[in-house]
Amino acid sequence: MIKLNRVTKMYMRNRALYDVDLELTKGKIIGIVGPNGSGKSTILKIIAGLTHPSKGNVTVNEVKVDRLIANQVSYLSELDEYYGFYNVGQTIDFFATQFQDFNKEKAEEIRKFMKLDRDSKLKHLSKGNRGRLKIVLTLSREVPVILMDEPLSGLDPMVRDSIVKGLISFIDLENQIILITTHEIKEIEMILDEVIAIKDGDIIGHHNVDDLRSEKNMGIVEWMTEIYR
Amino acid sequence: MKDSFHSSQPIYRQLADRINRQILRGELKPNDKLPSVRDMAIQSNVNPNTVQRTYRELEGISIVETRRGQGTFVTENKEVLSELREYLKKEEISRFVERMHEMGYNGKEIQFGVTAFLRDEKGDTEQ
Structure with missing residues (x-):
């Protein structure tokens, strides 16, 4: 479903990714872990068509990725880029006008699940509720690929829990693939099918999480401690 | 849970x-x-x-x-359920026995220990 073939990405003279090969199949939740600046976000941006590889190529569903891939990919940015003067309801409605695949009923369902008030102004939302709203907007799109850049970072445990539960409740694993970059491994470990570890722009490990447990008797944290030593 | x-x-x-x-x-x-x-x-x-x-x-x-x-x-299916019951019992016992062996208890000691424990426990519940 997603294929990276010998992808290298340079930012000026800095190498963000180096000669990365990766093949991912649908129906899975995949975690990308690694220190800050290791290339996690770059991988997502390249798959989303938001930045282009310096070398190599990327395909989603056999289609070469360019900016038009946005109609197959829902991307949750690390940043908050919404209109402060909109309220929650207006933001959802605005998103519905931007993406044909946006399912408004689903958005309402997730909004209620996240206990967000349609009338709250965005500039008055707490950080936690902005995090929840981002989940509403990202998961309401009916697209094969969902990319989430640090959906849990900087949020308190209750918000993180509601986001993880929201993911379990509203993703469609028959048709979708979900890629999540994160440092919050404990929270998300139980919902990952696979984990990919990145270091200095290189994939240094890629495992099925249950295989890690049964073959190496290790959870993700123990595994990372071993490979990042 | x-x-x-x-x-x-x-x-x-x-x-x-x-x-x-x-x-x-x-x-x-x-x-x-x-x-x-x-x-x-x-x-x-x-x-x-x-x-x-x-x-x-x-x-x-x-x-x-x-x-x-x-x-x-x-x-x-009652048969399957009683097999499950039997299986989990064996599994739990084997885990227990293995740990006891690790600590150096032999079969006799374990057996006596368990018997004595069950006797005391029974005494407790009858009081």
Whole structure:
């Protein structure tokens, strides 16, 4: 479903990714872990068509990725880029006008699940509720690929829990693939099918999480401690 | 049932183990319907794929059966259930015995120890 073939990405003279090969199949939740600046976000941006590889190529569903891939990919940015003067309801409605695949009923369902008030102004939302709203907007799109850049970072445990539960409740694993970059491994470990570890722009490990447990008797944290030593 | 899985065993197996224990304790009765895959995933905070695998494993050993369009049910087959009971007993005992051997107790000591323990426990409950 997603294929990276010998992808290298340079930012000026800095190498963000180096000669990365990766093949991912649908129906899975995949975690990308690694220190800050290791290339996690770059991988997502390249798959989303938001930045282009310096070398190599990327395909989603056999289609070469360019900016038009946005109609197959829902991307949750690390940043908050919404209109402060909109309220929650207006933001959802605005998103519905931007993406044909946006399912408004689903958005309402997730909004209620996240206990967000349609009338709250965005500039008055707490950080936690902005995090929840981002989940509403990202998961309401009916697209094969969902990319989430640090959906849990900087949020308190209750918000993180509601986001993880929201993911379990509203993703469609028959048709979708979900890629999540994160440092919050404990929270998300139980919902990952696979984990990919990145270091200095290189994939240094890629495992099925249950295989890690049964073959190496290790959870993700123990595994990372071993490979990042 | 709060979500604490340990890291040394696949989650699907730990979840299967939980369900087996619920059956033995009578919290799940023969012919009871298990939660849907999605609901079970939400309840136990795990990936729906994991729940699916758990149900498949349990189906493989005939503890549950999936009825088309209706869901997954605990078997009514008494033989299978008593096998499960026997199996879990052996499993628990072997774990216990292994740890006792590790600490240097021999078979006799373990046996006496268990007998004495059960006798005391019985004394306690009769008082």
